[in-house]
Amino acid sequence: MTDQRIAIIGAGPSGLAALRAFESAERAGTEIPEIVCYEKQDDWGGQWNYSWRTGIDQYGESVHSSMYRNLWSNAPKEALEFAEYTFDEHFGRPISSYPPREVLWDYIDGRLRSSNAKDKVQFATAVRWVQYHRDTDTFTVTVEDLKTQTTTSSEFNQIIVATGHFSHPNVPGFAGIETFPGVVEHAHDFRGAEKFADKRVLMIGASYSAEDIGVQAYKMGARSVTLSYRSKAIGHVWPQGMEELPLVERFDGSQAHFVNGEVREFDAVVLCTGYLHKYPFLPSDLSIHSSNNVYPQGLYRGVTWQNNPKLHYLGAQDQWFTFNMFDAQAWYVRDLILGRAPLPSADERAESIEQWTQRFKAIASEAEEIQFQADYIRDLIEQTDYPMFDLDSVVEIFQAWVNDKVENVLTYRDKQHRSVMTGTLAAAHHTPWLRELDDSLQRYLSTPPKDELEKLLDQTETAASAKTT
Amino acid sequence: MTDQRIAIIGAGPSGLAALRAFESAERAGTEIPEIVCYEKQDDWGGQWNYSWRTGIDQYGESVHSSMYRNLWSNAPKEALEFAEYTFDEHFGRPISSYPPREVLWDYIDGRLRSSNAKDKVQFATAVRWVQYHRDTDTFTVTVEDLKTQTTTSSEFNQIIVATGHFSHPNVPGFAGIETFPGVVEHAHDFRGAEKFADKRVLMIGASYSAEDIGVQAYKMGARSVTLSYRSKAIGHVWPQGMEELPLVERFDGSQAHFVNGEVREFDAVVLCTGYLHKYPFLPSDLSIHSSNNVYPQGLYRGVTWQNNPKLHYLGAQDQWFTFNMFDAQAWYVRDLILGRAPLPSADERAESIEQWTQRFKAIASEAEEIQFQADYIRDLIEQTDYPMFDLDSVVEIFQAWVNDKVENVLTYRDKQHRSVMTGTLAAAHHTPWLRELDDSLQRYLSTPPKDELEKLLDQTETAASAKTT
Numbered sequence: 001m002t003d004q005r006i007a008i009i010g011a012g013p014s015g016l017a018a019l020r021a022f023e024s025a026e027r028a029g030t031e032i033p034e035i036v037c038y039e040k041q042d043d044w045g046g047q048w049n050y051s052w053r054t055g056i057d058q059y060g061e062s063v064h065s066s067m068y069r070n071l072w073s074n075a076p077k078e079a080l081e082f083a084e085y086t087f088d089e090h091f092g093r094p095i096s097s098y099p100p101r102e103v104l105w106d107y108i109d110g111r112l113r114s115s116n117a118k119d120k121v122q123f124a125t126a127v128r129w130v131q132y133h134r135d136t137d138t139f140t141v142t143v144e145d146l147k148t149q150t151t152t153s154s155e156f157n158q159i160i161v162a163t164g165h166f167s168h169p170n171v172p173g174f175a176g177i178e179t180f181p182g183v184v185e186h187a188h189d190f191r192g193a194e195k196f197a198d199k200r201v202l203m204i205g206a207s208y209s210a211e212d213i214g215v216q217a218y219k220m221g222a223r224s225v226t227l228s229y230r231s232k233a234i235g236h237v238w239p240q241g242m243e244e245l246p247l248v249e250r251f252d253g254s255q256a257h258f259v260n261g262e263v264r265e266f267d268a269v270v271l272c273t274g275y276l277h278k279y280p281f282l283p284s285d286l287s288i289h290s291s292n293n294v295y296p297q298g299l300y301r302g303v304t305w306q307n308n309p310k311l312h313y314l315g316a317q318d319q320w321f322t323f324n325m326f327d328a329q330a331w332y333v334r335d336l337i338l339g340r341a342p343l344p345s346a347d348e349r350a351e352s353i354e355q356w357t358q359r360f361k362a363i364a365s366e367a368e369e370i371q372f373q374a375d376y377i378r379d380l381i382e383q384t385d386y387p388m389f390d391l392d393s394v395v396e397i398f399q400a401w402v403n404d405k406v407e408n409v410l411t412y413r414d415k416q417h418r419s420v421m422t423g424t425l426a427a428a429h430h431t432p433w434l435r436e437l438d439d440s441l442q443r444y445l446s447t448p449p450k451d452e453l454e455k456l457l458d459q460t461e462t463a464a465s466a467k468t469t
Numbered sequence: 470m471t472d473q474r475i476a477i478i479g480a481g482p483s484g485l486a487a488l489r490a491f492e493s494a495e496r497a498g499t500e501i502p503e504i505v506c507y508e509k510q511d512d513w514g515g516q517w518n519y520s521w522r523t524g525i526d527q528y529g530e531s532v533h534s535s536m537y538r539n540l541w542s543n544a545p546k547e548a549l550e551f552a553e554y555t556f557d558e559h560f561g562r563p564i565s566s567y568p569p570r571e572v573l574w575d576y577i578d579g580r581l582r583s584s585n586a587k588d589k590v591q592f593a594t595a596v597r598w599v600q601y602h603r604d605t606d607t608f609t610v611t612v613e614d615l616k617t618q619t620t621t622s623s624e625f626n627q628i629i630v631a632t633g634h635f636s637h638p639n640v641p642g643f644a645g646i647e648t649f650p651g652v653v654e655h656a657h658d659f660r661g662a663e664k665f666a667d668k669r670v671l672m673i674g675a676s677y678s679a680e681d682i683g684v685q686a687y688k689m690g691a692r693s694v695t696l697s698y699r700s701k702a703i704g705h706v707w708p709q710g711m712e713e714l715p716l717v718e719r720f721d722g723s724q725a726h727f728v729n730g731e732v733r734e735f736d737a738v739v740l741c742t743g744y745l746h747k748y749p750f751l752p753s754d755l756s757i758h759s760s761n762n763v764y765p766q767g768l769y770r771g772v773t774w775q776n777n778p779k780l781h782y783l784g785a786q787d788q789w790f791t792f793n794m795f796d797a798q799a800w801y802v803r804d805l806i807l808g809r810a811p812l813p814s815a816d817e818r819a820e821s822i823e824q825w826t827q828r829f830k831a832i833a834s835e836a837e838e839i840q841f842q843a844d845y846i847r848d849l850i851e852q853t854d855y856p857m858f859d860l861d862s863v864v865e866i867f868q869a870w871v872n873d874k875v876e877n878v879l880t881y882r883d884k885q886h887r888s889v890m891t892g893t894l895a896a897a898h899h900t901p902w903l904r905e906l907d908d909s910l911q912r913y914l915s916t917p918p919k920d921e922l923e924k925l926l927d928q929t930e931t932a933a934s935a936k937t938t
Contacts, residue, residue, distance in 0.1 A: 050647070051647075052646055052647035052648075052649075052653065053640050054523075054524055054653075054654070054658065055523055055524035055525075055531070055532070055638070055655065055657065055658050056524075056531065056637055056638050056640060056655070056657070057640065058640055058641070058642065060637040060638075060639075060745045060747040060749075061749075062524070062525065062531050063524070069647075069648065126749070128598060128749060128750075129597060129598040129611070142598070142752075144749070144753065149753055149756070149758055150753045151752045151753040151754075168525055168529040169524070169525050169529075170529075171522050171525060171526065171527055172527070173527065177521055178519070178520075178521035178538075179521075179538065179661075180521075181661060181663030181664060182663070182664050183652060183664055184521065184523075184660070185523070186524065186525070188524065188525070189523065189524050191653070192648075192650060194650030194651070195650060195651050195652055267664075276529045278529040280529075280530075280595070280597060280613070281597075283611075283620045284613065284618055284619045284620040285620075287618070289618055
């Protein structure tokens with residue numbers, strides 16, 4: 001085992017889960033292989049590193065993160081909590097169910113802060129090409145140190161791809177969009193909604209990005225927010241000033257023509273049209289080619305590449321569960337690599353893939369999809385020493401969250417959920433989400449004076465009554 | 470010669486010059502090697518293909534082009550004219566000196582439209598990795614067909630890198646920019662200035678992008694346009710509403726603090742901070758590492774990689790001359806590959822590099838830099854059968870252009886220059902640039918009715934008098 005070398009590509013939540021999985025085994029006295037983690041950003045955290053840059057970063061690489069200012073978790077933290085490092089352990093007191101970006105970054109950073117994990121990460125290093133050699137059953141990984149602009153290659157026995165699949169936007173075309181005179185940007189490049197104040201904003205899409213960026217625009221005072229769906233409306237009870245229309249057929253100057261014949265004028269368009277699986281550093285026979293779904297094809301147990309089981313993917317699924325799913329995957333992949341979990345034969349793996357695929361194809365509702373992912377995670381945890389947790393209760397948290405959003409997309413983040421790991425009920429945040437304009441960790445953990453909150457409340461009520469008149 | 474395989478990477482103006490150079494030899498009866506040109510866009514033309522997309526394209530690749538709507542040539546076409554395919558030959562009549570994008574695209578496309586060059590281009594194909602093998606003195610080029618998402622590798626004897634160096638923006642940081650509430654974009658992602666109407670816009674930079682995007686914003690009705698320089702102001706006589714300030718020290722919300730102590734409020738920031746030499750598909754020992762200048766280090770005669778003379782770059786220089794310089798380079802590289810031009814020994818090449826480097830280092834003015842590039846091109850053309858042209862007269866055209874801009878940056882595009890290739894004096898465009906809002910080829914070649922032009926003139930005068938009151 002000791003002469004094995006393992007490359008982890010990416011040090012976001014999935015890559016960090018892999019580092020933690022190996023670290024956890026090492027702490028327990030197991031000899032682990034040599035681990036090298038390549039991360040193209042200057043720090044770890046992946047998506048959770050906010051960058052003001054869009055398109056191309058300071059090294060000339062495409063910007064990884066799709067984060068924006070004032071991004072607060074859009075699902076309860078109780079659904080993503082690590083089973084072996086709880087929010088209580090990290091913060092020492094109950095916090096709210098929907099923390100902002102910096103708070104979640106602090107949580108995932110905190111789990112590894114005092115370990116030796118950072119020594120295994122080569123930051124500001126982009127993976128250029130991975131070549132598999134059948135004769136030696138090894139991989140050559142060629143990377144560029146972006147600071148020195150030096151390329152080097154080295155050999156690895158196994159590869160863990162943890163680059164995520166929310167970094168390369170899917171950017172479809174729309175007739176006439178090339179001469180739309182206002183802002184046109186993909187959600188990946190959206191950094192803040194302040195510029196939409198008093199603007200008529202069109203979101204194209206009907207998933208999380210459209211919902212949340214739409215609500216951000218509302219929060220920042222957009223004159224109107226229109227969401228355009230292809231197949232199915234989101235269907236929330238929208239506040240006044242927000243509405244859903246079917247797909248845009250074409251643009252004509254600043255006008256959008258919708259397929260139902262309606263025509264509206266807009267000042268800005270945000271393409272909330274999703275992301276691509278994209279692995280430009282991998283040969284096509286090692287790459288996932290899939291839409292964003294909960295069971296991408298080609299992966300045994302959702303992680304191990306069927307046609308080359310020395311290659312693993314973490315977090316390649318569409319995600320209800322996130323951080324704790326990455327943990328379950330990372331622990332299982334670690335155990336495959338350590339030889340603790342047996343790798344079944346190709347035929348057995350194919351049979352397993354086939355069974356899960358049948359079940360995946362039978363999914364008929366959102367509720368069933370959440371249950372599918374819970375069962376998928378349970379199956380992984382059962383193979384490892386990762387602490388099992390009450391997945392069915394998390395499913396219930398998801399259901400409550402979905403209902404809360406339908407009811408009021410402006411207040412669902414003010415609800416409190418109970419941790420299935422610790423039993424702790426979330427705290428109420430000091431400021432309702434709609435009135436909170438400071439998303440810093442410092443502000444989040446502070447106790448603002450009462451009169452400040454009352455002043456904010458007054459302002460919001462004045463603004464709300466202005467909107468309804 | 471016939472068993473040689475040559476890869477051209479990129480089918481922009483430089484790649485097309487290489488295709489034309491080989492085609493020209495083939496038409497003259499020379500047997501040419503097998504040529505494969507890889508182009509990641511769906512069509513050729515490189516920068517001159519306008520895309521409304523920014524950041525990431527429809528295939529998940531970084532967007533190549535930095536073009537924008539209403540981009541008109543910012544230098545006289547008489548300075549870039551091909552010596553062996555003139556504007557007269559293409560358009561059949563005199564056209565103006567500063568045509569818009571589509572007109573120039575048509576010109577470079579037209580030269581190869583009726584040839585077999587397109588058969589040699591693999592469109593929508595990204596080069597992933599180039600590996601040199603010392604033992605066989607060949608290169609393995611690995612590419613991805615972006616439509617089928619299939620990677621393949623093949624062997625080549627020589628490589629021509631023609632990907633340009635105006636696609637990967639240089640994006641420096643500025644304190645506080647991460648919370649600037651308005652639009653922040655690099656010039657690479659700028660697509661049109663309509664959204665700047667009535668806005669206070671800040672351009673950071675003092676080169677072509679800042680000058681032209683600033684003037685575009687003025688044209689589209691910006692409330693104010695501020696250009697911020699690091700070392701030296703552009704120094705034009707700016708129209709009312711445009712001004713230059715030194716560098717931004719930091720942002721504080723929507724305020725910019727300049728190093729001279731001035732503070733201004735802005736609605737939008739455009740980073741006109743240049744571009745990087747970036748070749749993510751090349752090992753670092755084959756990559757140019759240089760700032761943008763007229764004599765990037767490591768290239769014999771500005772084209773052939775000194776440490777591996779089977780690798781060539783076209784258009785790697787900062788550019789006064791463009792299309793005709795690429796031609797001169799392409800013809801010379803072609804002749805090296807065909808064995809018509811002798812490749813000097815490494816020592817002789819080093820000596821040549823040293824001589825040109827000394828001269829490059831002695832450049833003390835813009836005028837000397839233009840002369841340097843003219844002499845550089847002359848030296849290349851003298852080695853080949855490319856038609857020599859009156860480079861000194863082109864230098865004079867450049868000098869006139871520089872003076873025209875200093876005098877009036879809003880009207881320099883209305884001037885007419887004389888072709889050194891044909892002696893033809895450029896036509897006057899039917900509409901002054903400041904009033905022309907349609908940049909299409911069709912509009913450009915049309916004859917608008919006189920009363921339309923008079924109406925436009927009235928509007929402009931009304932707008933101008935409104936600005937000055």
